[in-house]
Amino acid sequence: METAQITPFAAIAEFDTPGALVQAAEKVRKAGYSKTDALTPFPVHGIDEALGIPRSHLGYIVLCIGMMGTAAALLLQWWTGAVDYPLVIGGKPLFAFEFSIPVTFELTVLFSSFAAVFGMLALNGLPRFYHPLDNARMTRRVSDDRFVLVIDKSDPKFHPVETIGFLRSLNPISTELVED
Amino acid sequence: MADLAIKPPLAELNPPLVEGNHSYSTVTHTVSGIVERKTPKQWFIAISISGAITLMMLGMIGYLFLNGVGVWGNNSPVGWAWDITNFVFWIGIGHAGTLISAILFLFRQKWRTSINRAAEAMTLFAVACALLFPLIHVGRPWRAYWMFPIPNTDLNMWQNFRSPLLWDVFAVSTYGTVSALFWYVGLLPDLATLRDRARTRIRQLVYGVLSLGWRGSARAWRHYEMAYLILAGLSTPLVLSVHTIVSFDFAVSIIPGWHTTIFPPYFVAGAIFSGFAMVVTLMVIFRYAFQLEDLVTIKHLENMNIVMLATGSIVGYAYATELFIAWYSGNMYEKFAFLNRTTGPYWWAYWTMVSCNVISPQFFWFKKLRRNIPFMFVISIFVNIGMWFERFVIIVTSLHRDFLPSSWGYFRPTFVDVCTFIGTLGFFTTLFLLFVRFLPMIAISEVKGVMPAPGASERGQH
Numbered sequence: 001m002e003t004a005q006i007t008p009f010a011a012i013a014e015f016d017t018p019g020a021l022v023q024a025a026e027k028v029r030k031a032g033y034s035k036t037d038a039l040t041p042f043p044v045h046g047i048d049e050a051l052g053i054p055r056s057h058l059g060y061i062v063l064c065i066g067m068m069g070t071a072a073a074l075l076l077q078w079w080t081g082a083v084d085y086p087l088v089i090g091g092k093p094l095f096a097f098e099f100s101i102p103v104t105f106e107l108t109v110l111f112s113s114f115a116a117v118f119g120m121l122a123l124n125g126l127p128r129f130y131h132p133l134d135n136a137r138m139t140r141r142v143s144d145d146r147f148v149l150v151i152d153k154s155d156p157k158f159h160p161v162e163t164i165g166f167l168r169s170l171n172p173i174s175t176e177l178v179e180d
Numbered sequence: 181m182a183d184l185a186i187k188p189p190l191a192e193l194n195p196p197l198v199e200g201n202h203s204y205s206t207v208t209h210t211v212s213g214i215v216e217r218k219t220p221k222q223w224f225i226a227i228s229i230s231g232a233i234t235l236m237m238l239g240m241i242g243y244l245f246l247n248g249v250g251v252w253g254n255n256s257p258v259g260w261a262w263d264i265t266n267f268v269f270w271i272g273i274g275h276a277g278t279l280i281s282a283i284l285f286l287f288r289q290k291w292r293t294s295i296n297r298a299a300e301a302m303t304l305f306a307v308a309c310a311l312l313f314p315l316i317h318v319g320r321p322w323r324a325y326w327m328f329p330i331p332n333t334d335l336n337m338w339q340n341f342r343s344p345l346l347w348d349v350f351a352v353s354t355y356g357t358v359s360a361l362f363w364y365v366g367l368l369p370d371l372a373t374l375r376d377r378a379r380t381r382i383r384q385l386v387y388g389v390l391s392l393g394w395r396g397s398a399r400a401w402r403h404y405e406m407a408y409l410i411l412a413g414l415s416t417p418l419v420l421s422v423h424t425i426v427s428f429d430f431a432v433s434i435i436p437g438w439h440t441t442i443f444p445p446y447f448v449a450g451a452i453f454s455g456f457a458m459v460v461t462l463m464v465i466f467r468y469a470f471q472l473e474d475l476v477t478i479k480h481l482e483n484m485n486i487v488m489l490a491t492g493s494i495v496g497y498a499y500a501t502e503l504f505i506a507w508y509s510g511n512m513y514e515k516f517a518f519l520n521r522t523t524g525p526y527w528w529a530y531w532t533m534v535s536c537n538v539i540s541p542q543f544f545w546f547k548k549l550r551r552n553i554p555f556m557f558v559i560s561i562f563v564n565i566g567m568w569f570e571r572f573v574i575i576v577t578s579l580h581r582d583f584l585p586s587s588w589g590y591f592r593p594t595f596v597d598v599c600t601f602i603g604t605l606g607f608f609t610t611l612f613l614l615f616v617r618f619l620p621m622i623a624i625s626e627v628k629g630v631m632p633a634p635g636a637s638e639r640g641q642h
Contacts, residue, residue, distance in 0.1 A: 037397050043402075047398045048402055056403045080341070085338050
């Protein structure tokens, strides 16, 4: 009844165990929905396969930026020590890969870690302080003990009434149509 | 059939990681409750004491800045003494936090989830205490940025990348930064929990901003888990490299007693040993203070004691190897350095170190003792003391008798040395008390992940 007045953002259904969520997610995918998501208090095993979420490619980002760290460290040590201000200390060579290993290693790790953290945030679109899903009554408990299945309005199969009806058939605790 | 019968039941081999009758929401409530309840009176008492000690440390540092490093007992031939001892002591303590959060994660040791948050916080605060010492030891601390390759107009030259001391600058600052990142990533979901539970506007704002809008979406979790795995994979070699490079500060020099190839593994084992002792010290106190016995079970403490037993034995073995090699090498300077270490003027420090580090963890061979909380608390304190002495022994006994008897000396700490070190204990405690008051000291989302799912047994029936 309220569906007539509001612009929907998503249809969501709430479950109380990770197992129930994964079972429902399987059915949602098999029904042909693809713009789906789940909100869970901890990473639930099997949910990625159940919803058909592809593997994260964060690793490639980290690898590229980490290698930039390696290159930056080697350049820094070679340029400062052997080019810009050559100083003979203890008869050691101005540049050699042996003595540059520790600093190169540390800077590789430093660059990679920044890439991992900020890459993860960027891929997730964080920080994001407002999200339409926050309008939903049930998402407050997601960070506690509830498992919520989300079907986005951008899904080609999305229909405010039929999708909610389909979600109800999956035996959730409750369902809700979230306003945009 | 027969060998099946003598196997202990599964429950005994794999005791539950969460005891008591907990559901997801009671775990949330137990951990968040610590942050949300009215501040206990004991917390105020504790923080006033530790805060006063921190102020004393700041006073000592101010006094040092006004007068120079001469206010310490350091003098030729002992140019490194309590400052570097304290630096290595604190940085070593940090290593247990990273071991628990990264290495045990890669080894799929699920018991780490109850203790990793507090252990990582301990790492950060220990690194903060450690970084202080090289910074105030440089003589002109307002020029401390000379340690980094920052273009400037007053130094007009570059750092010497051939020096282990510069490697150490990079190692320790990278370690501090990566530990902070790792810790914060772990905190994100729990900050979101606190945000969702917040009742006051200020809490909603603070935890809302800190949690960066984390919503627990499955699409976000997959990147999150990947980031966590990568950070664990990066931190594992990092933590081993940090104490390796710290040991290079000594091993790359030509001082007898320092110039040994055993230093890197020996330092890493010692670091993990001392760090676990500090985790046990802290967990015994805070688990009791906040009634977290269901989450930090006796099994957790027992596992940490087993790690202490293992690493303590490695450390003992390294002591024996050092002595053996000193004799076997036939090098008279090496021989003298170790004879002087064990029987010279600092014999008391050497034997304090051996009794605390080698003998005391051996009690943990006995199951009864390693599950006895007051006993393990006492042993953890002994190990903390012993590991401080280890660094003191390595540094001071190798320096105080130089190659020429005319340059022999005896290091005595001044009250500034002593009060600065005690001050860092207060500083560390203050930071830890602030942490347990304002942030969840147990990783809520990770504990939920290792709990048995509710209804798991019924689901199989239909």
